[in-house]
Amino acid sequence: MKFISWNIDSLNAALTSDSNRAHMTRDVFETIRKEDPNVIALQETKLPQTGLSKKHKEKLEEFFPEYNYVHVNSSEGARKSYAGCMTLYKKELEVNSNFPFIDAPEPMDLEGRIVTLEFDDFYFTQVYTPNAGNELIRLPLRQVWDQKYADYLSKLDKEKAVIAAGDFNVAHKEIDLAHPDNNHMSAGFTDEEREGFTNLLNRGFIDTFRHINGDVEGKYTWWAQRVKTSKINNSGWRIDYFLVSDRIKEKVKRSDIIDSGDRQDHTPIVMEIEF
Template sequence: MILISWNIDSLNAALTGTSARAEETRKVLEKIHTERPDIIAIQETKLRATGPTKKHQEVLAEEFPEYHYVWRSSEEPARKGYAGTMYLYKKELAPQVTYPQIGAPGTMDEEGRIITLEFPKCFVTQVYTPNSGNGLKRLSERQVWDQKYLEYLKQLDQQKPVLASGDYNCAHTPIDLKHPDNNHHSAGFTDEERAGFTNLLNAGFTDTFREINGNVEGVYSWWAQRVRTAKANNSGWRIDYWLTSNRIADKVKRSEMLDTGARADHCPILLEIAL
């Protein structure tokens, strides 16, 4: 089974945009398609509350004809056109789909951040973890989120093995970003966020990239768009993950990033597992 997860930074722009960046994003979607994944998880869709428009549906049907899709968007009282997630899965699959509320603070549960697919032998779930924000103004809420999300994953894991992916907005260790010393108090690399991710792993989950690739350095999944030289200089962060329940970690064959060329922001991450 091959699964790919990607923070796309606006599915609307990818499907209907005319800018150079939209073209770059579509090329990445084409690259994902060539991998023939069974499941594609997409974060930060930024779709309206009513979901894909008719035009979006037409493009998805044309570009991904062998897939069904399900989506979850930000809804009031949360911000419109914010966050959001989507799954595309092969039509021969027939998962039970849930859109969990985890008891998160503020409007986080209304921001379309989690979708879960249930299969006979496992759960596949994705998350778009809230960013702690400029000045860490959302850090305290983020800490509550991390605890609630951990409780949710543990609940799934008690039933059957879990494959969890997404943008976790956390570089776990110093080798997961290019400049750890300069970012100790930056969102995504605070002691609190890193401790939250450690708690997640300690609860019975494996960071599959590290499991397969060891302590390799200089491999990242995100490069800041606003810093023009970030991608060219590989000044990145690894904040996107494929996690598995510990008891199936030995079945992972590949856990890697897909190259996006000069396009900054997130790159897709691929998991191949023999279930």
């Protein structure tokens, strides 16, 4: 099976806007379609709390006619048109979907951050991990989230093998960003966040990119939009991951980063696994 994960930074805009950035996003849709994945996980959809409009649905059918989809948006008590996740899956697949609350600090559970699909032999779950924020204002809450999320994955793992994908908002090791020395106090590379990710892996999960590719350098999944030369100079971070239960790591055949061209921010990642 083939899985793709992407923090799209506004599916809403991609489906409704005529901006240059929206066109670039739709170009990436074509790249994804050529990969022909079984499952596509999208984070930071930024859809309205009222749900999908008629136009949203029409455009999704236009771009992804072979897929059904489930999604979760921010709900009352959280910022409107914020965060959100959507998982698309081939229409021939039979799945059960869930949108769990993990007892995270308020209002994180209301922000639409997790979608889980149950297959016969495994769970596929995607996550949009909360950012620690400017001046690390949300770091203490982020640390609680990391613990609660690790507990959630461990609970799933006791029932079936787990594939966990998404934007984890952390560069785990110095090799995972271009300028580690300058960023030890930056959101996404604090000691606390890195320790949280280490603790998650220690619960029985594998970073598939490192498992397949070893210590290859200069491979990133995010480049800052506000710095126009960040992607040109490959001044990036690897903060998007496919994790799998340790017991199925040898089934992983590919874990890679997809080229999104000139479009900055996140780029999609892909994983292939044999079941």
